[in-house]
Amino acid sequence: MEDLMIEQWNPSSSYEQYWEACAPIYCTYSQIAHTKTFIGVLMALVSIISSLTVVLRIGINLLAKFVIDLFKRTPKRQNEVKPKLYDRLKKMFLTTMMQASAGMINLNIFPIWRFGSNTDRMTAKRLGQWSTRLYIVLFLTSLTIIIIYIGVQPQMLTKSFNEPNLNVYNRLLREHGDTLQCPCSSISSTYSQFIQIKPVFHQVCSSIFVSNAWRTNLTNGLVSDLSIYDTQDYRRFLSAHLQFLKGLCQSSIQSINDSINQFLSSSLVTTNIITETILNSQVNVLIDQSKSNALNIFARLLFFLQSANHGNRLVSGYGTNFKFEGSYVVEVLYDNQCSCIWNRTCTIQATFINKNLSEIIAVNGLKMGCTPSESFLQSTLECFYNYSCINIIQTQTNSSYEMNSPPLITGASRFPINTTINDLVNDLFVENWLTAVNYSLYFNQCSPKLCSYTYIQELNSFYTVTSVLSISGGLMFILKWISPILVRLLVAINRYRKKRTNVVQCESNIPMTTITTVNIMPRQMNIQPEAINLQSESNDLPLPTHCSSFLLCYHEVICWIILIFVVLLMVILSFLTIIPHAKNEAVISASSSSCQLTFELLTRQVDSRQAEGSIAVSDFDNDGLWDIILTLFRQYTNIVVFGDGYDSFTRSITINTACSTTGTYVIAADINNDAQMDIVTACDGGPNIVSIILGNGDGTFREAIVYSTGEDGYAIWLDTGDFNGDGNLDIVASIYGISGNRTVEVLFGDGNGFIGGHTRFSTGQNDPSWSLVVGDFDNDRQLDIAIGKSYVPQIVVLRGYGNGSFGPPIIIELESIIFFASWIDAVDINNDGYLDVIVTNAGLDNVAVLLGKGDGTFQPSMTFSTGVFGAPYSGVVEDFNGDGVLDIAAVNYATANVGVLLGYGNGTFGPPMMFPIYDSRMLGMIAADFNRDGRMDLAFIGLASLYVPIMQNTCECCEQEFFNMSRTIHQ
Structure with missing residues (x-):
C-alpha cells in the first residue's frame, strides 16, 4: 500500500506529438546586428560629404558675396544723398539676383571632354549648358520625390536599455505597456525564491x-x-x-x-x-x-x-x-x-x-x-x-x-x-x-540583461535629412553621368530628324561672326555675348541667349534658392530632433538614481502606565508645535504629550475620559466652535459611546462629558463633519454591535460641546463596520461616509443629504478573499479633483486604493503590498520625499516594521520601502513634522506599550516643504 501497488513507472514522451499539438504558426529569432556594414557606412559618409560640399560651395559663395556687398564701404561724394537701408537692401538684392541669373544661364558643370574629342569647343560648351539644365531639373525632381517618400514613410524604431533595474523597468512599463520586451537571462526559477x-x-x-x-x-x-x-x-x-x-x-x-x-x-x-x-x-x-x-x-x-x-x-x-x-x-x-x-x-x-x-x-x-x-x-x-x-x-x-x-x-x-x-x-x-x-526577488531571478520597446515614428526629421543627404550624393553622380548622354542622344535624334526632311539649305563655308555691343549706363552691367559659330551644327540646337529681362530668368534662380533653403531647414530640424533625444537620455539616467528615503528610529517614554493603540496629533496649547494624545490600556484616562520641536516630548499630562472601560479610538477636533482643539474618545463597551473633553487652548482641559445612546454596541472608530448643515461639527462612530448590529451612529453637535441628538444608520447585512472616513464622494457639497468592513472585502458608502440623513448603503466590492479594513482615509491621490479611498487590509499584507469617479462610485480597487506577512493595521497618506506627490505609509502589526509606498501621482505606488520598529504590537500611527525641519515624521502606538516610537525623517536629499499647522491628522 505504501507504493500504491505500483511495480514500475514507465514514462514515455514523444516530441513529435508535442510539436504537432503545439503547431507553431511561425518561428522567429533575434540578433543584434548593425544596420550597415563598414563599407556601407563609408559609402554613406562619402555620399553625405559630397552632397554637403556641392550645396555649401554654392550657398557659401552667394552668402559671402551678399555679406560683403552689404558691408562694403563706398567713397562718399559731395552732395550725395545717402539712400535708406531698405533701398540699399532692395538694390543689392536685385543686383545679386541679376548676377545670379546671368550665372545660371551660362552655368556649365560639364567639361568639354564629356562630349567627345570630335566636338568643337563652342558646340561642347553649348551642349554642356543644356546638360547642366537637364541635370538640375532631374536632380530637383528626384530629390523632391525622395524627400516626400522618406518624410511620410513611418519608421519602426526600437530602443534598448542594458541591464535595467526594477525602477527603470516599472517606468518603461508604465510608458510603453505591451511593446516592452525584457528577455530573462534565467528562464526558470522555483516559486519558493520569490x-x-x-x-x-x-x-x-x-x-x-x-x-x-x-x-x-x-x-x-x-x-x-x-x-x-x-x-x-x-x-x-x-x-x-x-x-x-x-x-x-x-x-x-x-x-x-x-x-x-x-x-x-x-x-x-x-x-x-x-x-x-x-x-x-x-x-x-x-x-x-x-x-x-x-x-x-x-x-x-x-x-x-x-x-x-x-x-x-x-x-x-x-x-x-x-x-x-x-x-x-x-x-x-x-x-x-x-x-x-x-x-x-x-x-x-x-x-x-x-x-x-x-x-x-x-x-x-x-x-x-x-x-x-x-x-x-x-x-x-x-x-x-x-x-x-x-x-x-x-x-x-x-x-x-x-x-x-x-x-x-x-x-x-x-x-x-x-x-x-x-x-x-x-x-x-x-x-x-x-x-x-516579492516581485523584486522575481525580477532579480529573471535578471533581464536587456529591455527594449518598439514605436512607430511618423516623421523623423533627422532620419529624413541623413537619408536624403546619403542618397543625393549617389543621385548627383548618376545624373552627372547620364545627363550628357541624354543631351547627345537628343541632339542625334534631332539631327537625324532634320536629315529625313530633305530640306534644301544654302551652304556656306564662310564662318560668320556677329559681335554686338550693348552700352548701358555707367553703373549698369556690360553684357557681351561671345562669338557664335554658325556652322552646320548651329542648326541642330537653338542658341543660348541672354535674358532680355530679369523676370524672364528669375524662375531659374529661384530653384537654387529653394534647394538651399530646404537643405538648411532639414539641417536645423535635425538638430532640434537630436537635442530632445539627448535630454531624454539624461532624464533616463537621472531617474535610475533617485533620492533614497531614510528614517531614524527614536523612542520616547510616555508614562509608567501602558498605552493601548490609539493615537492622534494636534496643537492643544497653541505654541505652533505638534502635540500627541494617547489612550491608556485598561485605564479610563488619556495622555497628552506636548511637543517641544525637537522630538523630545518631555512634558505630558493625564486627563480622565469618564469612560467606563478602555478608550478604543481618539481624535482631535473643535467641537464647540471656539477655535481650540478638543478631544473625542470612543468608549469600549458599557453604556457610554463617546467622551468629549473640551480644550482651553493652553494645554489644559475641562471635565469630560460622556454620551450614551442606550442601544446595543460600542464605538470602534470616530470622525467628524457637519452632516445637517447647521455649521456645527457632528460626530460619527462605527458601532460594533454585540447582537450583530451593523450600523454607524451620528451624534449631532450643538456648537457648545454638547450632543443634541443621535441617529443610527445601517451599513448593510454583512459583517460589522470597523473603520470609517468622512468626505464628499459625489461632489454634491454634502458630506458622505465611507465605511470599511471587518472580515468582508467591502466598502460601504452612505451618501449624505445634508439634512442629517443618509441614503441606503452602497456596497463596493473589493478584489480580496480575506479582508479586514483596519484603517481608511479619503484623499485625492491622483490629483483629478475627486476624492479617492485608501484602506489597509490587515487580513493580508496590502493596501487597497479606490480611485473616485466624482459621482459616489469608484474604479476597481488596486492593491499594493505593504510588506511580506505585514498585516497593516494603520496608515497615513503624506508626501514623505517632498516631490509633491502623496505617498502611503502603513505600520505592519505582524512584522514590526513600516512600509512606505512612494506615489507616482496617477493613483499607483511603487514597492514598499521597509523600516523596522522592533515592536510587533504597533496598532496606530500618525504623521507630522515634529522637529520643524520641513519633513514628515512618524509616531506610533502599540498594544500595552510603555513608549512611543518616533521615526524622524532624515532624508537630506528630499525637498523640504512648509507644513501647514492648521491641518489636523488623527489616527
Missing part, C-alpha cells in the same frame, strides 16, 4: 483545547471504565472528541503544508519577464488549485474512512451505534428515530447525566451519535467560546485543572461560532492564506 505562503488556521488548532495536558486533566477525574456512564452521557465521548479534534487539526495542518511545499518547489518558466499584475494573477490561480487539491485529497481520505466504517457495520466500542441483546445486534435510534444502520450522521444533544441528582445538563454545540467521529463532525465549537460552558465540562469531569488561557475569541475568525466541525474540516481549518509575492 513567494512566501503562510496559512492561518482556526484559533482552536492552537488553543489549549487540543493540548494533551488539558485533555488528560479533564479525563483524570473520570472512571476508566466508561461503560458505567449512561449511553447518552457525554462523559463517554469527551476524551474521544478531544483526541479527534487534535487529530483533525494536525492532519489539516500537515495536508496544507504538504500542498504549499509542493507548490513552492515547482518552477515558473518564462522566457520574458511578466508584469507584476500578471504574476500575481497566475500565482493566485495556482494557489487556488493547490488549495483545491489539498481539500479534495483530505476530503477523499476522510470519506473513505467514513464509508468503510459505516459500510462494514463496525460496532462502536462505546455502544453508541449498535448494542448486543442476546445473540442479536440491535440498532440504536437517535433524534427523529434516526437509525445508525441507514444513516451514520444520526445525533442527539450532548448532555451530562447526574443520576444521583437526576440532573441533565446540556453542553452547547456538542453532539453525540453513532460514533464519536461522526457525531463530532456534526458538532460546533460554541461551547469553547463560552467560559461558563467550559466550566461545566470541568465541573462534570471533576477536573481541578486551572485554565490560564481564555476561551476562543468571538469575531477573530471568518467562521461563525455555530459552524460545524465538518464545515471547518472541509476548509481544513484554514482562516486565511497569507501569500506574499
